[in-house]
Amino acid sequence: MAWVSWRKMCKSKSDGGMSFRNLQAFNLAMLAKQAWRIMTNPNxxxxxxxxxxxxPFGNILGAKLGSSPSYAWRSIYNSLEVIRKGVRWRVGNGKMIHIWEDKCLPNPTTYKVCSPLQDxxxxxxxxxxxxxxxxxxKVEMVKRFFLPFEAETILNIPLSYNLxxxxxxxxxxxxxxxTVRSAYFVALPIVENSEEDECSSGDSRTxxxxxxxxxKLPAKVRIFAWKACMDGLPxxxxxxxxxxxVGAECPLFEKAVESSSHALIYCNKLCEVWWNWQDCPINLLAVNRCFxxxxxxxxxxxxxxxxxxxxxxxxxxxxxRNQVVHESKRSPHSQIWNLARCTQEDYKNAILFCRAQQQQAPDIGWAAPPPDVYKIxxxxxxxxxxxxxxxGVVIQDCWRMAIAAxxxxxxxxxxxxxxxxxAVEEGIRLAKEMELQRIIVESDSCEVVDAINESSCNGEFGMVIQGSVELLRFFQSWKMQHLKRDYNRVAHKLAQLAKxxxxxxxxxxxxxPVIQHVLLLDRAKC
Known part of the structure; x- marks a missing residue:
């Protein structure tokens, strides 16, 4: 028996649902994956x-359904709206992007230029x-042709040195x-666009x-709490x-109807349980309210x-209550209260124990590179x-001497x-200008380090990552690794100096002189 509708359960947890997958939206996301493959693999x-x-005369985003389409194409065509809403142009050299017609701005409303048309x-x-x-x-041209806020947005779009x-x-x-997961969240608003808002989306309950x-409660208690708030208890x-x-009478107090609020709060047999809550922030039993x-x-x-x-x-x-109904067992009020307190305390103690068992990663500081290798x-x-x-960028040799900054x-x-x-691109370019052959690059940004190691050039700043990856091909050997911010103080000092x-x-x-003191401190720690 369904106690909560499937549509409600498919809503996100922040909207009162359980984040179950909407099958129609998930199907669109799967089809959108095929459309994405068609768009990114033209050969x-x-x-x-x-x-x-x-x-034949454009790309898949401008495709028409056509006459007598195949079942496969009809299915893929239905998912194109997901692709259109989920993509935009990333500016490289700008030769393929129309200023007013294409989506290219990092503006999550329309991603398009809204300034008046210019000649x-x-x-x-x-x-x-x-x-x-x-x-x-071209700063002057951008400020002349676009509204001030949009000109600022355009000027803050990163451009790679290799364009x-x-x-x-x-x-x-x-x-x-x-990914199908991310496409699902793009498809979900499309599927639910015509559905009316439910009470769970109200501001007072969000x-x-x-x-x-x-x-900090066990999962079974949190799920119970959600069911109680959704009036989904049997x-x-x-x-x-x-x-x-079945009769609607309360199994504990047969003179009243057993609703969710009655069974959990207002039943006369429960008063002694709630009297144990001395520091309750409200008068719990004063007015009969829904749970x-x-x-x-x-x-x-x-x-x-x-x-x-x-x-x-x-x-x-x-x-x-379930013990009374199904097993004819009744616990004393003090035992009910103690069970609740022990459930809370046991869960919190288990969390503390797990945290204590977790081993911290070794704290590795800055280390000098091997001979004939330079660290950036x-x-x-x-x-x-x-x-x-x-x-800020600093290049040091195996003797911990700064040779460039x-x-x-x-x-x-x-x-x-x-x-x-x-910063990574600038450091690699500087090493190339100095004709260094073997380098180690260190940054305190895990996101950038992972992107370069994986040659992931698809994000908003992927063109900068691509520029760095192309520059690294000129070196005999290179290594990209993460360094904690506490040990990256020299580069940090140089960045703050420019700021x-x-x-x-x-x-x-x-x-x-501005970094000499920091270099001495780092050498003392090594």
Missing amino acids: LLIVRIYKAKYF IGDFPMVSLLIDEETRHW SEDSIIWLGNKRGVF RLWKKVWQL TKLNLAKRGLN VDLAVEILDAGSPNDLETLFATTWAIWFN NVDGATAGIGCRSSM VSKVLNGNYGAAVTEAF SSGSSQQWKGIVL
Whole structure:
């Protein structure tokens, strides 16, 4: 028997559901995977067949259903809306992106330019806004043709030094890689677009739904709490409503109807249990309310610990009620209260025990490279609104001597990962200029380190990663590894120097006074 509708259970946990998969949306996501393969693998035989028949003069995003389509193409065609909503252009050299028609801005509303049309030519492409000599945006042109907020957005789009080709990226995750999981969350709003909002999505209860799954209680108690809040418990009243030939009377107090709130809170046989809760933030038994409203009131007036007490106690009460109904056993009120307290304490003690058993990873600091190998440490520094990001690079040899360093201000206000990616690219380029053959690059950004090691160039800053990967091909050997921020202090100092001074500097063959003290401290630790 279904106590909660499947549609409600398919909603996210923050909206009062259980995050079960909507099968229609999941099917669209699976079909979208085939559409993505067609779009990203144009040389496959099946792709060439589809293209010749259904979209001979464009790409799959502009394809038509056509006359007498095959069942496979009809299915794939139905999933194209998922692809259209889940992709946008990533700017490389801008030669394939139309300024006003294509999605290329990191703006999650439309991803398109909304500034009024300007006379920049018959078919204006983004490449008109890029200076190929400096590899930077044409600042004056951008500010002249676009609204101020949009001009700022465009100028903060990162451009790689090698100006690689434009590419389409997936918006469902940070890596820019299509997955069925991420496509599902793009397809879900499309499927549910016509469905009316349910009470579980109300603002007053959203905080409760989020908090329920974060409570320090066993999973069975949290699931019970969700069922109680959704009125999904098999009480006598709910059984009668579903057509079962049973009475609706409470098995503990036969003069009342057994609803969820009655069975858990307001039954006269439970008063002694709730009297043990001396520090309850509200007058629990004063007014008869539905259970979910009572939980919201306790959360508003008290703390998450009070909510844990409510749910643990009601779980113990429901456990006792089932014993009465199915086994004719009744526990004393003190035992019900103690069961609730022990459930809470045992779970918290188990969490503490597991944390104590976890072994910490060894704390590895900065180490000098082997002979004939040079170590490049990089770091980025983000900036506030209206300011520009900065980065620092230092190259050291096997004697821990700094042979080169860079303190540079970037051309835009980028996020932390993009800034780190630019710092890595700058460090590798500097090593190439100095004709170093074997290098080790260290950064405190795991995201950038993993992207370079995996040659993952699909994210929003994938063009910068691609530039670094291409530069690394010029070296005899290279290694990219992560270093904790505490041991990356020299590069951090250089990045902060550029941030505070607002100017870029580069040194070769000398030890800078600004980092000499930090270098000495690092050598003392090694």
